[in-house]
Amino acid sequence: MPMNPKMPLAVGLPLSLFAGLSMPVQGRINGALGARLDDGLAAAVVSFSTGLVLMVLICVLAPGARSGMRRVLPAIRARKFPWWYLLAGASGAILVLSQGVTVALIGIALFTVAAVTGQSVSGLLVDRLGLGPAGKKSITPLRVLSALLTVAAVAWAVSPKFSAGTDQAGLLALVLLPLVAGFLQSFQQAFNGTQSAHYGSPFPATMVNFIVGTVLLYIAWLVKVAVAGPGNPLPAEWWYYLGGPIGCLFINFATVLVRSLGVLLTGLGMIAGQVLGSLLLDVLFPAPGTIITTATVLGTLLTLAAVVLATLPWPRNSFAVLRRRKGQR
Template identity: 65%
Template structure:
């Protein structure tokens, strides 16, 4: 690892800068979900949509790794880091989690909509974010789970449910959604582990470019294998569409993975997840206003729930006086 790359791996960002970056990265997720969900519907194949998304992202990261000096240095650092067992070898499988998340988008968003998908993933991510921070799996090490951080996580879940409640107001026919909801719930739960694994690899490679490349390479191999099995059993589905925007899922995923890998070093898993969740809600709100899907409406609860999510992040990140933290943590 060169001195320049070693320095980049150890840069610490304050929450004042890191949280807005996490919010910005989170904006990519609802847009990626809309693109991959639409592509899955057009292809009539959610696995194929995930294959396209990851394959495009992999091509971008290969080109980036070869063209940029930092990318080439990161690639050179990969094998020595793995041989020296700088991290558990199974961390290289972080891309499998990413593949599962993107596949769940293509399989369920056309059925559930972005609202229910977001509720499920956020609930899983909040539960695992606390767990992963407590276990110290990420590059920031173990983080104390005080009462304010738990309160911030609970407020975030409540805010997301409130924000999307107008879009899935209980009808008698909503019971059939229970099983499809389990897929994004599991994908959200695993995301915190993926962020920890990517962040640790970034630390030892010296750049998020290399960690993102490994992530996409692993995920692409798994998705192609899954699609080949599916195609052999049920056929290949519809041909690829000609519109360019169907292929934006890969670049958006690169942004999300790369920024997240950097931020977990400074913020930890839970706070990085909180910021990205705020970005997801803001992005969903913006999509409904600027590019509304059929039947979508911006309700007051959506706006107020988004504001409550931002407040929850403040609760979880501010340096509260010790007396306040102790009283909440009892």
């Protein structure tokens, strides 16, 4: 996916929806792998390892990716961006770890609400600070309203699933992990987008993400094995190993899109894709205990409406106009 000039909203927003569709699939796979291995940390290691192998192949075989990799060290030496932007992969590692550890325990519904809440809040913050390649974006009432509406819509869409399990109420502490993972997602997207603007390709930033995340996860997993021992052996089914390649797709799209849409709108578009993808996954490949009600469908539609709301322009100096009118009364 080349780093072309900024794409129009009519192109970027559907692409963000498409990228978001992949996340429920990755969550389902990594959650199932964590349960199969009886080790969520090992599932995260497997996911990042397969993603890293794929990125190495791409960066070796694709000419555009190879040329982008040659720009990494010069960009770092020239201090084109803060060095700690290279640690963006830690955010992805925490997200994948949270999938492997919590999805089997709290369910994909509660996981999704927690992650969406964290990402919606941080999307506003990151855009306001101007950490992404799109620069600073004002926090307008419409942007705040769309973020709040997104969280409410996702909660509504997945609310029928809350009654599907009886153990969720006693496991609310586990919600903190996907909440933090979601909050860090906006920072990861901003840092990757800034790096890729200097590399001329999204692949080097994705490659660095998987290197950093894989190293951190292996260190944590080795400590866990030393303390508690290994989990179950790796499964033979091939689909358990698709989580990493799906992560490559997601990170590459996010890296490109934040340059045009900004962090908040990219995040909201991907969130809408996640909710829509969850609905399609439940319809086409329902898991045990799957519940689809009117709230599921209407909440999904409301999420899409919240994303559209975020694209609407807020009139400049609107507050000043209102104050003048009030003063004339």
